[in-house]
Amino acid sequence: MRGRAPKFMLLKPEQIEEDQTLDLTLRPQSFEEYQGQPKIKENLKILIQAAKKRQEPIEHVLLSGAAGLGKTTLSHIIAKETGVGIKITSGPAIERVGDLGSILTNLSEGDILFIDEAHRLNKLIEEVLYPAMEDFRLDIVIGKGPSARTLQLDLPKFTLIAATTRPGLLSSPLRSRFGASFRLDFYETEDIERILKRSSRILKIESETEALKLIAQASRSTPRVANRLLKRVRDFAQVKGDGIITRDLTQRALKMLEVDEIGLEPIDRQILRLIIESFDGGPVGLQAMAAATNEEQDTIEDVYEPYLMQLGFISRTSRGRVATRLAYEHLGLKRPEQPQEKLF
Numbered sequence: 001m002r003g004r005a006p007k008f009m010l011l012k013p014e015q016i017e018e019d020q021t022l023d024l025t026l027r028p029q030s031f032e033e034y035q036g037q038p039k040i041k042e043n044l045k046i047l048i049q050a051a052k053k054r055q056e057p058i059e060h061v062l063l064s065g066a067a068g069l070g071k072t073t074l075s076h077i078i079a080k081e082t083g084v085g086i087k088i089t090s091g092p093a094i095e096r097v098g099d100l101g102s103i104l105t106n107l108s109e110g111d112i113l114f115i116d117e118a119h120r121l122n123k124l125i126e127e128v129l130y131p132a133m134e135d136f137r138l139d140i141v142i143g144k145g146p147s148a149r150t151l152q153l154d155l156p157k158f159t160l161i162a163a164t165t166r167p168g169l170l171s172s173p174l175r176s177r178f179g180a181s182f183r184l185d186f187y188e189t190e191d192i193e194r195i196l197k198r199s200s201r202i203l204k205i206e207s208e209t210e211a212l213k214l215i216a217q218a219s220r221s222t223p224r225v226a227n228r229l230l231k232r233v234r235d236f237a238q239v240k241g242d243g244i245i246t247r248d249l250t251q252r253a254l255k256m257l258e259v260d261e262i263g264l265e266p267i268d269r270q271i272l273r274l275i276i277e278s279f280d281g282g283p284v285g286l287q288a289m290a291a292a293t294n295e296e297q298d299t300i301e302d303v304y305e306p307y308l309m310q311l312g313f314i315s316r317t318s319r320g321r322v323a324t325r326l327a328y329e330h331l332g333l334k335r336p337e338q339p340q341e342k343l344f
Contacts, residue, residue, distance in 0.1 A: 036191035059179025068224030071163035091120035118162035119169035186221035207245035283320030
């Protein structure tokens with residue numbers, strides 16, 4: 001019986017407990033320090049400068065994109081550039097209308113409220129957010145039935161910055177109330193290398209340029225994963241070497257972690273082999289993939305699938321997921337002749 005592929009939290013872009021300290025240490029403090037996403041940075045600079053000239057809070061902002069790409073970091077930079085305070089919460093943390101009311105009434109004029117995982121806000125909370133975002137008013141219903149009445153509280157003018165990995169799950173009324181919407185893309189390797197060089201300086205890690213290039217290529221084009229890999233390779237270099245991150249030590253560390261040269265880990269390869277070997281290359285439905293890999297459907301869809309699609313290893317069709325020619329080539333497998341190819 002085949003054993004289940006080992007799981008590594010290392011390459012998952014979601015934040016883990018270790019990242020909280022790591023992010024505080026390595027988080028860029030300005031647009032100049034923030035690498036990548038040049039178009040988004042330029043648009044945000046204009047948004048902030050225009051709001052300052054009008055002496056108004058900036059418009060509500062929606063940031064979407066895969067986990068670990070810098071949505072929270074951007075929100076902190078926006079707060080610093082505008083010189084206001086920032087309150088941070090998440091969709092699942094706001095369970096009751098009273099929770100949201102407490103947060104909103106404690107904001108100061110011009111403050112930023114950052115809500116992570118905004119797609120997980122329940123509909124009742126969304127309904128309360130609408131007048132708060134548009135009219136800076138909080139409507140509270142007191143009582144039930146015919147005797148119920150609405151109490152209106154004026155709120156300070158604030159800016160809501162919402163972050164989501166699944167913008168399609170946001171309701172249309174909520175999406176329409178954001179004045180600016182930006183989607184963060186996966187990073188270029190050169191940008192990841194610059195991030196790693198900066199992180200190395202802050203963490204006082206001596207490293208070779210070629211070694212950082214290898215880490216960048218294995219980082220899944222995600223800054224959070226890159227910084228996490230850098231720390232693991234540093235540990236390996238301190239135990240197996242003299243503390244200096246060299247190309248050879250980096251290759252050995254990545255091999256030990258079962259991370260290949262483009263950042264695929266065992267679960268990624270298991271998904272690809274499942275589609276190719278068990279389902280003849282696809283199409284295969286998400287539910288079948290989840291059952292065969294013993295993973296949650298959301299985990300496959302949010303964590304593994306985006307990067308595999310970005311690499312061009314799988315594609316989505318109306319009938320399910322299909323492995324592409326590039327996936328066969330990467331795994332060193334022979335791709336069966338396609339029906340359309342037989343016609344020529």
